[in-house]
Amino acid sequence: MKAVLMAEHGGPDNLRYGDAPDPVAGPGDVVVDIHAASVNGADPKVRVGNGNYRLKKFPHILGRDFSGIVSAVGAGVTDFKVGDAVFGVTDQGIEGAYAEKIAIKAAIVAKKPDSLSHADAAALGLVSLTALTAIEDTAHLKSGQTILIQGGAGGVAGFAVQLAKHLGAKVIATASAGNHDYVRGLGADQVIDYNKEDFTKIGPICDVVFDTVGFGVREGSYKVLKSGGKLVWISPGPEGVTRADVETLKPDVKRDRAHLLRLLELLKIGAVKPPAITHYKLADAAQAHRVSEGRHLKGKLVFDVR
Secondary structure (H helix, E strand, C coil): CEEEEECCCCCHHHEEEEECCCCCCCCCEEEEEEEEEEECCHHHHHHHCCHHHCCCCCCECCCCEEEEEEEEECCCCCCCCCCCEEEEECCCCCCCCCECEEEEEHHHEEECCCCCCHHHHHHHHHHHHHHHHHHHHHCCCCCCCEEEEECCCEHHHHHHHHHHHHCCCEEEEEECHHHHHHHHHHCCCEEEECCCCCHHHHCCCEEEEEECCCCCHHHHHHHCEEEEEEEEECCCCCCCCCCCCCEEECCCCCCCHHHHHHHHHHHHCCCCCCCCEEEEEHHHHHHHHHHHHCCCCCEEEEEECC
């Protein structure tokens, strides 16, 4: 199969399009012929290899979410057959979706409905799991509460904006000026231009802050929380910055079919929609990573694999 291979940590040019062995379906696995795979914010971090993203084994194939067609079924798998359209997210600590094929545990993938394209399914995989875990399972956001979502135009944050609005919350989001219409279209009640406005000026009015940006944004995020509020984060911030009267929580994003089915339920009732997508060929992974690292992306980057 063709794949994007990484022989060592480094810059985008370390991503090489070439040949890799076809995966084999072990017990409980399916092999999926990938039609689309997406780029996530963690992918360039793994490529660079800082901190917890340091790899011990090469060559390595990046990529965590995908959509495609089952081409082989391992022993013990009864809920899928060859030819089924499926989508999913690799298990924690496992990657490999920047490729034409992937072997994955059948228990953590779901059938893709005909109404959802492969590109949209791949774009929604990890962002939906992350946002659902952060907003519903960790923050327990309720109707009538106020939430600030940092970086509202991104994949995870954009899904979170829609989910929070569906749950009945007042949604405030930060975004660059060029993305304000997009974020409002997702359901944000108020959008703050982080390049020109100090978001902390809204004062301590928030029950929840969902921080998808990290870095220096974290410290300011504490300033807008009510006493007893919750700061839920997925991007690291400055060490030692806390506030005693609020909870600081990191969601434990499990890979499971249940959350993928929850996504499909939300799609069916129109509560959420797929993100804006910028398409790339798999062979152009280096360029996609340069765009991802620019951190001004609207929606998701998706590889059209087949």
